[in-house]
Amino acid sequence: MRYSYHRPASLDEASDMAAALPNARFIQGGTDLMVRIGQGRERPGHLISLRRIGELTTIDANREIRIGAGATLSDTLAHPDIRRRLPALAQSLAALGSRQVRNMGTIGGNLCNASPAADTAPPLLVYDARVEIRNGRAIRCLPLAEFLLGPGKTALQAGEILVAIVVPDPPEGTGSAFIRRGRVTMDLAIASVAASVRLNGGASIAIRVAAGAVAPTPRRLTAAEAVATPTDDWSRAAIAAREQIEPITDLRASAEYRRHLTGILVRRALTMAAAASGQWSIDR
Amino acid sequence: MTRSRHVGTERPRPDAADKLAGKAHYIHDIAVQGMLYGRIRFSDHAHARIARIDTSLAESVPGVRAVITGQTTPEIRFGLLRDNVALKKDRVRQFRDEVAAVAATSPEAAARAVELIEVEYEPLPAVFTPDEALAEGAALVHETDHAGRSRSSNLLPLSCRHLTGDIAAATAASRYIVEGTYTVPRIQQACMGTSGCLAEFSPEGNLTITAKTQIPFLAQRDFNRALEALGLTNRNSRVIVPAIGGAFGTGLDTHAYEFIAILLAWKTGRPVKIVYDRREEFSCLSPRQEARIRVCQGCDDRGRLTFRDVEVIQDNGAYTSWGATYPNVMLVTATSLYRVPAVRFDSRIVYTNNTYCQAMRGYGNPEVTWAIESNLDELAAAAGMDPIAMRLLNANEPGDLSPMGLKFDSCALRECLDAVATSLRTSSSPPAGQTRVRGTGMAGLINVGGGGKIYRSDGSGIILKLDDYGNVNVAYGGVEMGQGLHSALTIMVADALGVRPERVFINQTDTATCPWDVGTHASRGAFMAGNAAVLAATKLRERLFALAERVYADEVERNIARIGQSERIEAFDFRAARAADFDLRDGYLAPRQAPDEAWYRIELGRLLRAAHFAERDPAIFTEEAFYEPPTQLPDWERGYGNMSASYGFGAQGVEVEVDTETGEVRILRLVAVSDIGRVLNPATLKGQMYGGIAQGVGYALFEEVQTERGRILNPGFTDYKVASAADLDFPIELRFVETNDPHGPFGAKGAGELALAPTAPAIANAIYNAVGVRVRDLPITPEKVLRALSETSRR
């Protein structure tokens, strides 16, 4: 027996367990953690399951869109408000893993895993998402950009639980899109880009761009946003994006190719987002 | 043999229902009373001296029954050159070398114990490419051969070459000449079911081993040698083959894990099972070779080939499997795909401290076809010719005797090329967006289709056993590993004998009950099994008809008594029926001249019972046959000999779309036209083709075992990518030009391997056609395409 397994019924109970048990880890869908445990890359003494805590799985889209961290990727993808109002997030969820993984994995898990290639992160960054963290009985909030600190590293302190991701409703007229590339369909991203665009006539009035798999964390590309304009076919944004990333070479692609590809994807994502602005649809 | 009633019809496979119900038993699913779980400790170095192994901590783990090392067990030597041993005693030569092993009562205890084995190494200089290995002063991977003779180079003592004609003169006489070097990576067979075995000794020291093998009888020989190494002389190994979760060449050799299971079972006196997990399968099982192939071809002003010069250098890794004989099969394509008057072929295989390699589907042919068919396209471009026209101009014809001495008694390469060309000419919709460019390409192929003789016998035995109820139990030593052998065999036995396929049952492959077979490889299974079945069935029919002479009249009288009289009975004088008058069809014996009259038909089971319970000369019916194809074991020094009874041909065409901004290649459609003789079962044949093409697409575009100084970097499906259904979302058109091969059973030729041979060059040729760049290094990643595009635009 490598570890023991606990199933608290409430967040309070979970927090108390985490405080009491040495070398404990929270587990939600398990699609990342169980792999790492199986490979011996992680050796927890206790797993504290958050699956029985119903409040973690609710998706509330009344005003802001509040996604419980324990909502499965499938449920999040299937939610009509998310498909309609956050199409880039829906696109990233549709591209994330297999159906089996989406049926188990959760959006909170995707963020807590803190992979530089986390697919949901670029769209959530573009949508200015923030995260709700439970610390004992207290709640704190952070912008997502401040939550993701590095590969496998988040702002969560020991015993803290990510409870929800809160996304402001994008203003009317915002178009957004997500593109990713892997070596094949089922692959960690070589590069991924999300963009959102709100146009007023020919002039852009709000541009957001974020990229994944090309820096230690998924990140907003503010330099690209600053120079982005449809009048040059988004070319300056593409060039600026390439300067603002720090890609590495690994067995999926070289840094050089990632840099080049990110520029192309930024231009294409902005083009798609602009085309979608004024529409509300996941369909391209 | 009778006419074919079931051959050529689409039929479900006999093994499908069990597999679909989850009832097929793979090695993973087999457990026996008292079974222990074996696990292996692998090397942490590419090349090192083993200074010390301490197993004391491992031995103290509860549940552990044995911990063994090379020091504590007899040496079991194996491999094509006998250069490998089951447990390494003093030196490791690759990361996956087996240094110790554990048997325990649970997999968890075994895993824990293996981690606790302490091994100290003294690293040695290592070589990781053939160039490094052949350089002056390079570290020797093996300082001595298996017999202890000292070695002076890392070059393997395996030679395979060919020379026909005068290459220099042909070069001088050529109007166009193109030379290129083409490389292929190591790739993983990536069987969905990982490797494993279960070894068990009887108290007398006889071994029963359930093994994931394609060569039960050669494995039996290897295991018997292992028994001798254990001091168990005059003992036997019985090899039983479970359901196999894909093999693709991995079962063509015996493996260290099998010998280690034997050692553990012998030591503990208990059954021991070793099953690889996915990481072990990727990092500790041998992949397909990495190779570099230089090709130079020339043609005259009309485009007729004048010569072909091929040089292969293969990275063997640290030990030698049958896979080292890839050049023997490469010779077929190098000398004989298209008519070439002058051919030179040379090959070198080099030891390195990389993982050692083994067979994979196609066995050298995908590699050499990649090089030759890419180069041929380049030659056509240099000559300003349509590459399809050039292929048609040089196509092989029936009756040809190739430079290697291959004899093409059936050959429809021209028809295949023509059909692919026609299909590619149909226009498709224009590309979406200005950065996407479309193009088409094709490649042809030849593949052995009537065995491939690289061993003293290329034969197959079969036993057909009839029971009292008209069932046919078939004992055949070849292996069903998913390819559909049992389906083909069922249909052929049914037709050759004259029974319904539902009455044919194929036994589990077992060296104790099945006659000898060299192994299931080289697309030979259905060809050999069918020929053996026809031989045995012919003998059985003769015996049955001779028997019928004695009992037929009585049986007809009984029919008449049951059914009643009719004047039509007089149409045939059943009392005077002779053996030559009979036919057996759909399990009924009847006279040829009145096959459908109920009075004259005797159900086979009834006939057999009449023979069995006869007062005079009672008999039961079992018949065996051994088929040895009319082939030659080639002289490898000369590269000459007709190694296969028949040859399959074919061509594939693809249309691709290249994204010139990202370098991505999307396949829009693929057409494969093949001459594999007569089609036995269209359903399973199509499965072989689709599956081979899928592997070909992976080989072409993304599959690669990545290594760093001998260590495999992507040992799992997360990092090593095989195609998923979404990656193959394009139409595949399959067509068969049905020749009737004179040597094939029912005119069929082997079909297992040829599908993936031309896929990669067809894709590369289509990319060239689309955007004018040539990638000569597999896999063709977006990055390589983009680099080639930017180099072209800079020029």
Add this chain to the structure above:
Amino acid sequence: MRIPVRFELNGHAVEVEVAPDRTLLDLLRDTMGETGTKEGCREGECGACTVVVDGRAVNSCLFPAPEIDGTRVLTIEGLSCDHGRLSRVQQAFLDASGTQCGFCTPGMVMTAVAFLAENPAPMDTEIREALTGNLCRCTGYVQIVEAIQLAARRSRDPQA
């Protein structure tokens, strides 16, 4: 520490104790002795271990066994009808030649069963998307897609 779990396996109530560090795959294969569900990678990549939990296809190799408490589990063994007859999806795989070595087959079939329940009239591309979590090295997937289409057609028209 062993954890008691109660769940429904293929329509039958099950009460067992599981070790906390076991997965659903271990529970099915080792504890229940139901070996139809296969282990292909233990990393959630290949899908050979796919089973249906509460109507959804999951990788049983990543599913912590203690979490099975209170669920309904359907595996390949639960599909066959009376007298071991193949179910509609299995029969379609048989008729369309959707299996070769068969190792991926149980997982493939379970994904198909869950998918067809959601989408009874799929397009080929949707089927291919649904199968991305089930690797097959033998078939090239064409006849698997055809098998799933055949099953879908037969659910609308049993004579198809």
